[in-house]
Amino acid sequence: xxxxxxxxxxxxxxxxxxxxxxxxxxxxxxxxxxxxxxxxxxxxxxxxxxxxxxxxxxxxxxxxxxxxxxxxxxxxxxxxxxxxxxxxxxxxxxxxxxxxxxxxxxxxxxxxxxxxxxxxxxxxxxxxxxxxxxxxxxxxxxxxxxxxxxxxxxxxxxxxxxxxxxxxxxxxxxxxxxxxxxxxxxxxxxxxxxxxxxxxxxxxxxxxxxxxxxxxxxxxxxxxxxxxxxxxxxxxxxxxxxxxxxxxxxxxxxxxxxxxxxxxxxxxxxxxxxxxxxxxxxxxxxxxxxxxxxxxxxxxxxxxxxxxxxxxxxxxxxxxxxxxxxxxxxxxxxxxxxxxxxxxxxxxxxxxxxxxxxxxxxxxxxxxxxxxxxxxxxxxxxxxxxxxxxxxxxxxxxxxxxxxxxxxxxxxx
Amino acid sequence: xxxxxxxxxxxxxxxxxxxxxxxxxxxxxxxxxxxxxxxxxxxxxxxxxxxxxxxxxxxxxxxxxxxxxxxxxxxxxxxxxxxxxxxxxxxxxxxxxxxxxxxxxxxxxxxxxxxxxxxxxxxxxxxxxxxxxxxxxxxxxxxxxxxxxxxxxxxxxxxxxxxxxxxxxxxxxxxxxxxxxxxxxxxxxxxxxxxxxxxxxxxxxxxxxxxxxxxxxxxxxxxxxxxxxxxxxxxxxxxxxxxxxxxxxxxxxxxxxxxxxxxxxxxxxxxxxxxxxxxxxxxxxxxxxxxxxxxxxxxxxxxxxxxxxxxxxxxxxxxxxxxxxxxxxxxxxxxxxxxxxxxxxxxxxxxxxxxxxxxxxxxxxxxxxxxxxxxxxxxxxxxxxxxxxxxxxxxxxxxxxxxxxxxxxxxxx
Numbered sequence: 114x115x116x117x118x119x120x121x122x123x124x125x126x127x128x129x130x131x132x133x134x135x136x137x138x139x140x141x142x143x144x145x146x147x148x149x150x151x152x153x154x155x156x157x158x159x160x161x162x163x164x165x166x167x168x169x170x171x172x173x174x175x176x177x178x179x180x181x182x183x184x185x186x187x188x189x190x191x192x193x194x195x196x197x198x199x200x201x202x203x204x205x206x207x208x209x210x211x212x213x214x215x216x217x218x219x220x221x222x223x224x225x226x227x228x229x230x231x232x233x234x235x236x237x238x239x240x241x242x243x244x245x246x247x248x249x250x251x252x253x254x255x256x257x258x259x260x261x262x263x264x265x266x267x268x269x270x271x272x273x274x275x276x277x278x279x280x281x282x283x284x285x286x287x288x289x290x291x292x293x294x295x296x297x298x299x300x301x302x303x304x305x306x307x308x309x310x311x312x313x314x315x316x317x318x319x320x321x322x323x324x325x326x327x328x329x330x331x332x333x334x335x336x337x338x339x340x341x342x343x344x345x346x347x348x349x350x351x352x353x354x355x356x357x358x359x360x361x362x363x364x365x366x367x368x369x370x371x372x373x374x375x376x377x378x379x380x381x382x383x384x385x386x387x388x389x390x391x392x393x394x395x396x397x398x399x400x401x402x403x404x405x406x407x408x409x410x411x412x413x414x415x416x417x418x419x420x421x422x423x424x425x426x427x428x429x430x431x432x433x434x435x436x437x438x439x440x441x442x443x444x445x446x447x448x449x450x451x452x453x454x455x456x457x458x459x460x461x462x463x464x465x466x467x468x469x470x471x472x473x474x475x476x477x478x479x480x481x482x483x484x485x486x487x488x489x490x491x492x493x494x495x496x497x498x499x500x501x502x503x504x505x506x507x508x509x510x511x512x513x514x515x516x517x518x519x520x521x522x523x524x525x526x
Numbered sequence: 527x528x529x530x531x532x533x534x535x536x537x538x539x540x541x542x543x544x545x546x547x548x549x550x551x552x553x554x555x556x557x558x559x560x561x562x563x564x565x566x567x568x569x570x571x572x573x574x575x576x577x578x579x580x581x582x583x584x585x586x587x588x589x590x591x592x593x594x595x596x597x598x599x600x601x602x603x604x605x606x607x608x609x610x611x612x613x614x615x616x617x618x619x620x621x622x623x624x625x626x627x628x629x630x631x632x633x634x635x636x637x638x639x640x641x642x643x644x645x646x647x648x649x650x651x652x653x654x655x656x657x658x659x660x661x662x663x664x665x666x667x668x669x670x671x672x673x674x675x676x677x678x679x680x681x682x683x684x685x686x687x688x689x690x691x692x693x694x695x696x697x698x699x700x701x702x703x704x705x706x707x708x709x710x711x712x713x714x715x716x717x718x719x720x721x722x723x724x725x726x727x728x729x730x731x732x733x734x735x736x737x738x739x740x741x742x743x744x745x746x747x748x749x750x751x752x753x754x755x756x757x758x759x760x761x762x763x764x765x766x767x768x769x770x771x772x773x774x775x776x777x778x779x780x781x782x783x784x785x786x787x788x789x790x791x792x793x794x795x796x797x798x799x800x801x802x803x804x805x806x807x808x809x810x811x812x813x814x815x816x817x818x819x820x821x822x823x824x825x826x827x828x829x830x831x832x833x834x835x836x837x838x839x840x841x842x843x844x845x846x847x848x849x850x851x852x853x854x855x856x857x858x859x860x861x862x863x864x865x866x867x868x869x870x871x872x873x874x875x876x877x878x879x880x881x882x883x884x885x886x887x888x889x890x891x892x893x894x895x896x897x898x899x900x901x902x903x904x905x906x907x908x909x910x911x912x913x914x915x916x917x918x919x920x921x922x923x924x925x926x927x928x929x930x931x932x933x934x935x936x937x938x939x
Contacts, residue, residue: 119584120591120760120769127753135740171532171581178533327548332811339812340540347533356533395805396812398745399752 122163123172123403125155130402143251143500145244148402152409165410173407176400177243178346178360179339183397184246184255184264185364186390190310192261199446200265206442207266207460208273211237214434223427228285229484232474235281236488237435239274241464241496242267242357243404248500249459252507259452263459271355272302274466278473279353285477302354306362309345313366316341321385334392338367408465411472412493417486424487431491436461455506461499467492535576536585536816538568543815556664556913558657561815565822578823586820589813590656591759591773592752596810597659597668597677598777599803603723605674612859613678619855620679620873621686624650627847636840641698642897645887648694649901650848652687654877654909655680655770656817661913662872665920672865676872684768685715687879691886692766698890715767719775722758726779729754734798747805751780821878824885825906830899837900844904849874868919874912880905 133147133154155163165173193200216234219225225233245267249255255264276299284290320341324333342363349359367389418424440457448456471488474480480488546560546567568576578586606613628647632638638646658680662668668677689712697703733754737746755776762772780802831837853870861869884901887893893901 117760117763117769120588120756120763124753124756124760127749127756131736131746131749131753135736135743135746138740138743166580168581168584175533323544323548327551330548330551331807333544333548335808335811336540336544336815340537340544343533343537343540347530347537350530350533356530392808394744395748395808398748399809402749 119166119168122169125163126151126169126403126406127399129155130406134402138251141504143248143504145247145251145405146497146500148405149409149496151402152406153412153414154409155406156410157413158409158415163410165407169403169407169410172400173404174346174356175343176397176402176404178357179342179393179397180243180246180360180401180404181357182342182360182364183390183394185361185366186368186386187255188264188361188365188368189256189261190365190368193265196258196262197265199262199448200269202446203262203266203442203456203460204269204273206445207240207439207457208238208270208277208442210441211435211438212277214438215431218430218434222430225484228479229474229481231281231284232470232479233431233484233488235277236463236467236470236474236492237431237438238270238277239463239466239470240267240270240439240460241408241462241466242271244408244462244464244496245459247401247405248462248503251500252504254507259448259456259459262446262448263456266456266460268306268358268361270460271358271466272299272306274470275302275353275355278470282473282477285474285479298353301352302349302358305349305352305354306358309348309359309362310366313341313345313363316363317367317385331392334388335396338389338393339396341367404465408468408496411465411468412489414489414493416482417490418483421483424483424490427487428490428494431487432494435463435491435495451506451510455503458499458502458506462496463492464496467495532579532581535582538576539564539582539816539819540812542568543819547815551664554917556661556917558660558664558818559910559913561818562822562909564815565819566825566827567822568819569823570826571822571828576823578820582816582820582823585813586817587759587769588756589810589815589817591770592755592806592810593656593659593773593814593817594770595755595773595777596803596807598774598779599781599799600668601677601778601781602669602674603778603781606678609671609675610678612675612861613682615859616675616679616855616869616873617682617686619858620653620852620870621651621683621690621855623854624848624851625690627851628844631843631847635843638897641892642887642894644697645694645883645892646844646897646901648690649876649880649883649887649905650844650851651683651690652876652879652883653680653683653852653873654821654875654879655684657821657875657877657909658872660814660818661875661916664913665917667920672861672869672872675859675861676869679869679873681719681771681774683873684771684879685712685719687883688715688766688768691883695886695890698887698892711766714765715762715771718762718765718767719771722761722772722775723779726754726758726776729776730780730798744805747801748809751802751806752809754780817878821881821909824878824881825902827902827906829895830903831896834896837896837903840900841903841907844900845907848876848904848908864919864923868916871912871915871919875909876905877909880908 130148130151133151134144135147137147138144154160212234215237216230219230219233220227245263246255249260249263254260276295279298280290280295320334320337323337327333342360345359345363346356347359350356367386439460440454443453443457443460446453468489471480471485471492475485543561543564546564547557548560550560551557567573625647628650629643632643632646633640658676659668662673662676667673689708692711693703693708733747733750736750740746755773758772758776759769760772763769780799852873853867856866856870856873859866881902884893884898884905888898
């Protein structure tokens with residue numbers, strides 16, 4: 114007893130997020146924006162009703178890990194590998210360009226100190242894999258060719274981001290950089306991503322056996338699958354990779370289209386895969402909105418001094434860098450121009466990853482308050498604008514994008 | 527990032543609880559015992575691997591509130607009212623007899639101080655509604671006549687328990703008792719229980735409308751129903767009633783057999799009720815085991831000094847009082863003897879409610895350490911023994927109780 118507060122906070126989060134997501138879908142806007150808005154409304158920016166404590170933060174992380182699990186479950190590994198080179202180009206260019214351009218703009222144009230400029234560049238490298246994936250799902254384009262390229266690139270960006278964050282943090286705190294440990298993180302994270310689905314694969318056999326052993330007791334699949342996803346989230350972060358990639362790897366392992374590198378396609382029990390989806394989705398539906406709401410909650414736009422004369426030019430320039438840095442990377446690959454623009458735009462949202470970077474800079478006393486506020490404005494804009502732009506790209510091409518209100522929630526939250 | 531620990535703790539809890547629950551069912555033991563055992567194994571008694579922090583405790587409370595929601599959902603209010611008088615007799619006798627007998631044994635036999643004796647008596651009044659309900663479900667007797675009587679009595683006992691705990695705590699801390707505030711708690715808790723289902727009823731209409739408005743988007747029902755249950759859990763504790771009763775009231779409101787006191791049976795949409803069950807059950811399956819595991823986790827049998835010469839007589843006497851106090855109450859009603867014995871036995875588990883009482887006594891320095899340890903042993907025995915006894919009652923009567931491994935998990939966890 115005594116947890117009254119958290120019960121009503123969670124109820125508010127769930128209800129407002131669901132209501133605004135549905136309203137957004139009704140008005141033809143990707144529903145994730147409704148959930149982000151719910152966070153802005155409940156958080157310090159507007160009402161200040163909810164302050165995300167440990168419980169909400171953990172539920173949010175479980176939610177995003179489960180969303181990536183679902184994405185993995187629906188991913189065709191063969192296709193992911195086929196479009197792999199393009200994903201690598203998009204990821205690497207979209208990582209180094211914003212880093213360099215952001216650094217250059219701060220260091221030479223605004224004459225900020227070296228470390229500060231590096232942190233701003235670092236903040237701009239991030240891609241919010243959660244928001245990117247969710248926007249694609251909202252537009253029902255998760256399974257498209259460009260969706261696959263974006264997914265692969267976002268996964269790689271997440272690994273690169275973790276390595277850079279570790280490097281910058283060390284540089285800020287210790288004044289030097291240990292390339293060896295950074296290399297080790299990169300190696301582990303990369304190896305994890307290749308090995309994890311292979312490790313997780315036998316687990317799906319065990320779950321299937323357990324279910325048979327218990328005479329198809331309906332509780333077996335949700336509990337064991339959630340436990341598997343949590344264990345792989347933990348394993349990912351234990352080797353230094355982002356937790357969400359653990360969820361993604363577990364999803365790949367349980368997907369209908371799991372295949373081994375040497376071309377063998379393992380027989381997958383369709384009935385089992387269907388059961389997993391049907392019984393785990395309600396849990397994903399409840400937990401993922403909590404994640405997107407916390408992204409909104411962790412922003413405080415009241416702290417921004419909108420009267421500052423330097424704010425607008427800085428925000429505009431950094432915003433242009435943030436967008437161009439990602440779009441140029443996508444322009445380099447061989448696809449139709451429209452697809453390249455869509456891919457580039459899909460990589461723009463910085464979301465929670467950008468916020469983590471900026472906050473790390475603030476907390477290690479590298480980034481001063483006004484600069485942090487300006488970065489938050491840039492991150493919010495990169496997160497809120499791309500869904501609209503992507504939608505209009507698809508609209509202009511005459512593709513059917515309506516009915517998101519239904520399709521969306523069918524595929525991801 | 528940085529929640530690695532909690533991810534792997536939750537994974538361990540879910541896996542071990544599920545595995546031991548299935549093993550228990552295989553061996554013909556109610557599966558809740560497997561989950562309690564998982565808690566004992568993971569907790570300080572054996573391995574000491576998991577220490578339940580805020581996140582696990584909140585998830586456990588959400589789990590038990592959802593379990594009571596499910597019980598409410600499957601409850602026929604008309605039948606509950608019909609057996610109401612018997613429930614009242616069982617609850618009141620089963621409350622005051624252990625209180626008085628426990629007090630008498632401590633005060634006159636063991637010559638313990640007045641307040642200590644009162645706390646021991648108070649600890650013995652508790653009935654763990656969660657464990658009681660779960661054992662009935664494990665034996666597939668939730669919908670039976672005796673199951674209804676036990677459910678009503680357990681609900682009433684929970685309200686009485688909260689009032690007594692408030693009284694004793696005040697007495698321990700302030701040295702006096704405010705009957706007015708105790709009466710207010712009793713009044714509010716009682717009123718809540720009558721009024722809450724009526725308030726919650728329109729909510730089910732709103733949820734149905736929302737689902738239509740969103741073109742049957744599959745996320746609507748789980749998120750809104752969970753939010754409703756959480757809001758009512760919060761409301762319950764805001765008026766001083768146990769949170770779980772909020773879940774129960776919300777369940778009653780959404781059940782297929784909702785009726786208003788003046789005899790009108792509201793038309794209930796069977797399709798909607800079915801959807802609610804199908805989409806909320808996976809979430810209940812994942813969260814309720816966490817509750818039963820935390821009951822096991824919160825016990826530390828290592829603290830018990832088994833070599834103490836006074837331990838055995840004290841434990842035995844208090845155990846007899848704990849069992850007789852509940853069984854005598856059930857003997858008073860008019861049912862077949864076997865049913866009365868089953869009802870009495872079902873009321874015996876003290877579970878987490880007893881532990882809360884004993885811990886409150888420990889923390890307010892009323893109950894000394896060795897006495898607390900002895901009480902914990904009594905509570906553990908009252909929790910672990912009744913499921914076996916109930917099962918053998920049903921077996922002896924030649925009723926089919928096998929196949930729990932399937933039926934169990936169909937109805938609860």
